[in-house]
Amino acid sequence: MTETENITRTVVKERDLRHAPEKVWRALTQKHLMEEWLMKSDFKPEVGHRFDLEADWGTVSCEVLAVEPHKSLSYSWVAQGLESVVTWTLTETGTGTHLKMEQSGFGSGQDRAYHGARAGWEQFLGRLEEVIAGLDDEDAQ
Template sequence: MNQPITVTVEREMPHPPAKIWRALTQPHLMEEWLMKTDFKPEVGHDFTLRGDWGGVQCQVLAIEPEKTLSYTWNHPHDDPAYSLESVIVFTLTPVDGGTHLRMEQTGFRPEQKQAIGGAKWGWQEYLANLEKLVAGID
């Protein structure tokens, strides 16, 4: 059986983990850098992320405030080639002058080259938007 593929995107941000954590876990802030959502920072909470193209079904798996956030990222599709069941993990590590943010999305199948490429590009964009948002909040 093929091993699932992981997309990893990392950034150093000149902001403390607490500030980034707020943007990762407060729905009104998530909507500004990611997508519209009914997220709640509670393990087991089912939520949806909605964009112009559709959405993904999610469930909170783990929360360690200001350190780790994990949730499922599932995009069902009639065509199994386009269906995705994955897990997102955000890890925040304090560094001199800010925070190292690591995002991992695990669960891509080797044949899902378009989805893998889209995730690599998309998460770069999302995290750039996150950094801009965090720079503007108190």
């Protein structure tokens, strides 16, 4: 294996949101809210929980790897030959939350998946922002 064959890439998307981390966390971890911006799932924010994300193009098999409420969430993302990890990091700011999403594990031969993820996460994050904006502030302070 040459050095270039061993290179992996990561999709990184960041947003500055005018909402408290607790409110952002709700949209990232409550099943009914996830379905509004991501995909239908049986998600639970518990390490070791296995869940599927279902879309019209297929199923993503996942397992929760790490949970730090209101701060970080990580899960595996396995679909169509791609084995990757999605990590969400929430950092409280003076005006709300800095949200960072990283999907790592794209190999050199996975250009289609990499470019698809770059475009797909832009759409998902746009919908996530709409869902968060529509939440009331109860439990968010």
